[in-house]
Amino acid sequence: MKYCSNCGSPVGRRVPPGDSLPRYVCDACGSIHYQNPKLVVGAVPEWDGRLLLCRRAIEPRYGYWTLPAGFMENGETAAAAAVRETLEEAGAQIELAPAFSMISVPAVNQVHLFYRARLLDLEFKPGAESLEVALFEEAAVPWRDVAFRTVGLTLKHWFADRSRGGFGFHTEDVN
């Protein structure tokens, strides 16, 4: 950021009074422009022991496989974001189950949150941001072509939890 989004004047980066971190501050109108991590929210849709993955039609990681997920929007709940992204990217209708993993990625100022989910039918089809959508049993997951570490960790937790007979909530950090 170099200009004030409220008045269009150039902004400087300094620690405001009473704060402890540098912010973009506008001397013209007094606005302080905070920048905070974004939530990426998605689902782990299951059908009969297989999980739904999407092959990305966009950068970053074009051509790699991911769980349906995307940036949470203003005005929606985290659960609604998971349902919406699954519909947008995989054309898939799901019933959400409890939250399953939450992984901080401080290097890119993101927190990735995944819910377990039950696929309601097999009418899925790739959305504009996906090349293809398919169901994978554990042995068939294209592990070397998984798009993001948070997705790989979430998939590993899911299969491990299923093996031991109970699903938990997993929090961790990457990088």
Added chain:
Amino acid sequence: MKYCSNCGSPVGRRVPPGDSLPRYVCDACGSIHYQNPKLVVGAVPEWDGRLLLCRRAIEPRYGYWTLPAGFMENGETAAAAAVRETLEEAGAQIELAPAFSMISVPAVNQVHLFYRARLLDLEFKPGAESLEVALFEEAAVPWRDVAFRTVGLTLKHWFADRSRGGFGFHTEDVN
């Protein structure tokens, strides 16, 4: 937002190609300015069955009681944010326990996340944003003077879970 933070030109609000929601778009430099929910992260610090609350020295909800919490910063993990906010607002050192509650507040574009925590000593003292800091057993919690619904819900879940002998992870929405 009315001006482009990249180039200072006025921005308009419209749906960019390939998108489905209106965004602030700059025709001068092509920037699209997304606005997404923020994470508010905090802790539920316990000492011998009592919980640490802070009385707010800032708006909103000046004078009301809250758990230590605040906006997660770029470059940090959610867990680090909970520890930092507890130190800043309550002068308190904690050892984090598992994540405990995650509550979407779509009306203000926020997600509130609280971790359970163990207070490491009794050397707490109010930070700049707190009037006072104190430990409360369940019967002494100032329920009518709790600052935010997400804090009240988190406190209720905590005492209910303790009564039944096990702590879960609670997700819900308010509004």
